[in-house]
Amino acid sequence: MMRLLYIETYKLFRQSRTYYAILGLLFIEAIVLLSAYYQGTEIIDIVLANLKDTFYFQGNLINGSLIIYFILNSFWFHVPLLCMIIVSGMLTTEYEEKTLQTVFMQPVVKWKYLLAKYIVASLFTVLLVLMLALTSFVLSYGIFGKGDLVVYTNGLTFFEHDDAFYRLVYAFLFGSLSLVFFSVVSLTFAVLFKESFKTWIVAALFLIVSTLLLKVDLGNEVWNQIAFFKLNNTWQYFFNGNIDWKAITINSVLLGFYTLVTMLVGLFIFQKKDIG
């Protein structure tokens, strides 16, 4: 199994498209950073406009913490989309170029081969998140400095810098679980559809629908809690005044469960299917 993991990692990082995707993400992040700065100034001015009637403000809210928060908010579409494209390509390319046939003409166990892809895809996704988090922290704090973070969650909540820092870190970490889920889903779609374009379209559709359903009230408290598309904003719980660790843990476990089930479905289908 370790050999297969090494091989998948090797193949992933030997392909130029992986680096195109990483560069693409960094480029998008730079754009978001700049727009967050300019948009953030306006928003803070609007938000604080009627507070200005009653208060003076000492200190600057347009700081690294706020910029990272804006980057975090903008994360949840383009990053999973790019992840899904790269990850699904790990399998669809092998189908299209028929290297999968060459692989299974060697004594390699099918489900282990795909499991290695799932694991490497998940680790790659986490690595991408870490890379984006690191760059956004370094750039945001480096350029805009430290300071309190203000967020709106049914009221204005201010977090001191140290507190904000840890909340942002946790938000990235727990948000990566959601991204891993989407990556695993895209690889499972690749098992089902085999072709690149079909897989991309279905994966993008899945992402869009999940994002839309996030805001839909299912009319049932239980379903609102456990439906997989309701779990993708767990990272936001870190920006309530008191962090609800119980809810976060439950959501994370549920998301892990959905990820595992999706993976098992993919493994089962792949094992049963003929190659070629």
Next chain:
Amino acid sequence: MISCQHIDKKYDTVRALHDVSMSCDKGEICGLVGANGAGKTTLFKILLGLVTADSGTVEISGDGAKKIGGIIEKPALYHYLSAQENLRLFSKMQGANASKQAVKVALKQVGLPLDRTDPVRNFSMGMKQRLGIAVALLNNPSCLLLDEPFSGLDPLGIEALNQLIFDLAQQNQMTILISSHIIDVLSTVCTNLSIIHDGEIVQTGATSAILDACTKGYTLCGSGIKNASFLSEYHALTNGDCTTITASANEISEIIFKLSQQQIGITSCKPVLDLQQLFNPKQK
């Protein structure tokens, strides 16, 4: 040794294979001839374990983790990696020796240069075929299946591949099964032939016996062939320096003897096959 018995395979309503049985012994080079869509590739995929047959059995003898290697249609390699990297990767994934030395030996075995480091996408078709065979030979399988290995190769490439196949069968005592729709090439390299038509094996046996039974004539080529007037008895059709005659395998020896008596040299003598007879032997 590789054999299959009563293999059936259907894709939706299309019957790809029906009651296919064949075998190839150790050290033999066996050919599977059939038109496009006859079922050759499907059979090979079943033998290689890529596709599951609806019914029937496959038996492959041999020691080691990998009993059978092969190429299906075109060799599928990681085009962004070099030849050495491809070999190292495929070796590693099956726990075979992936050292630099082992890779060099593998490249040498198929006649590939040791110093090329550019990606495989830059290779010619012939080189890709060789590399595909090198991958198929990793981990020392006892059987080798080559599906249409000559397609896309030039005459030099075909000759080189023929030699390689000979050497593998002779020196390594490998069981080699080759499929093609080009019978001319298979007839020179295979000791046994199986003919597949519409998913069924219609003939199987020694190459010479099958070809003899289907030969309806010969094309003789030589600079003085036009002067061999006696050939007109055999419904000769002349085209430049070549003449096609209607004659059986029993008659050709005598015809060549007569030509030599008349001091008429021939440069080639190719049988002309009755393809109907070849693919539908029951219809006469």
Next chain:
Amino acid sequence: MKRLGLLLLFLYATSGFCQTAEAQVSLVKSRLDSIESFLADIKLHVDISFIKMPDKEAQASFKKGEDVIITSQDFVLIPKRGLDLSFSELFEYPFMAIDRGKIEGQSGSLLSISILPSDTKADFSVANLHIDTQKQRITWAEINTKKDGTYTLQLSYPDSKAVLPTTLDVSFEMDRIRIPLNFAGSDVAIDRKKMRKTDQKTGKITLTLKYRSIEKTE
């Protein structure tokens, strides 16, 4: 005669009480005027229903004749009103002090006085004060400004002689916050009904002062 006596008594009483209100205010004013400067560490606690903010630390410095200056390394909300611990804004222009009587239920020495500025330049219309007549200091104030609404101050002192408070609660009215929706965390449900209900809000900031130095005139 009797009527004249009663009238004289009434006049005496009212004139005597008017003098008491003004005198009380003067006494308090003179005490506050004795403060030349002070330097204090402040802890700010925000108590506004739609704002969650941790307690902040800041420094306050005051020089007579100037506004209080608050400085902090953190982001802090500093109330525009209520930091005038010397109440100089109230006494800047001529005013009339009206005795509203004693406060029931408090320790007996609290007197309710209304300050009405005579000059239209004053930026408040009326200020209601509770003055501790024994300790000669203001414990509560409600100031109706002309432009900035009404705010109240609740002052607590460390001991009977202290001129400056150690705790100051500043309460004020606030309008509904208008938040651009795309600022909200990406999937926050905006409770519009709740937002509409909370049109007029009251907020409070509690300042806890720890004085490093207080300079007084002798």
